[in-house]
Amino acid sequence: MKKKFSEFTTDATFYYGDEEILQAYILSKPLTLFTFIWAEKNPVHVKVDQVDIILQSGQIIALTPLHHLQYIEGKALVYQFNREFYCIKDHDKEVGCVGILFYGNSEVPIITLNEHDSLKFKLLHDVFLEELETEDSIQAEMLRLLMARFIIKTTRLIKVQGAYNQVHDEKTEIIRMFTFLVEWHFKEEHSVSYYASQLNKSPKTISNYFSKYEKTPLQIIHDRIVLEAKRLLTYTDKSAKEIAFEVGFEDASHLSRLFKKQTGESPSSFKNRIKQLTVA
DSSP states (O other): EEEEEETTTEEEEEEEESHHHHGSSSSSSSSOSSEEEESSSSSSSEETEEEEEEEEEEEEEETTTEEEEEEEOOOOOOEEEOHHHTTSSSOOOGGGGGTTTTTSSSSEEEOOOOOHHHHHHHHHHHHHHHHOOOOSTTTTHHHHHHHHHHHHHHHHHHHHHHHOOOOOHHHHHHHHHHHHHHHHTTTTTTHHHHHHHHHHOHHHHHHHHHHGSSHHHHHHHHHHHHHHHHHHHHHSOHHHHHHHHHTSOOOOOOOHHHHHHHHOOOOOHHHHHHHHHHHH
């Protein structure tokens, strides 16, 4: 079983399903999406970055797009989403896209639910299912709010439990830290060399570390800039020129070229389309 929500205006994607989603990862491959795997009633066996992990009944694992996943066996509930779905909104740093569950730590978090917690998460899960069947103008907002609630609840639990399992090698840790630094400095720093220097590595070394992933270090930076531009164009009245300045471009044409290369349309065209869809 697999259900999908997509938002044309922002390229947001959200998936809900069971172990059928995980069947795509019979062979180890990068996730490319933020992923929660919940062993609700039975153990689930996976490999994360070639490390065997067996989730016991009532455990949830939180994974980032950078993790390599291999599904072995077990029945699970799965939530997946891209940056445009969750990261396009502002969140507290602990529950954001570089928060405790994701790039904000060097280990893969596994959250253990007791009977009381399990009941609460099951109720939240039922609301997810209801919203996936409710196609209206506020469906996207509701799904984002529900995922934010899910992430807040799991973050609170992991802070109390402190149950982290180390699975990262040095290269993966550098990639994680690179992404973390981009999240905090993308508005001021657009070059790979800046982030490489912060990590005491050469730009070439950083690029080599990213070679096994689908995106280059520069693409990570550009993706984050464009995502922020989309967010500001969608949720504020700022002009394209103001937004360009906010994300670190002195010349608005530089953002316009990057935005068009990434999305196929100019910032102004994107904003006009958003307005038209909102009115409709």
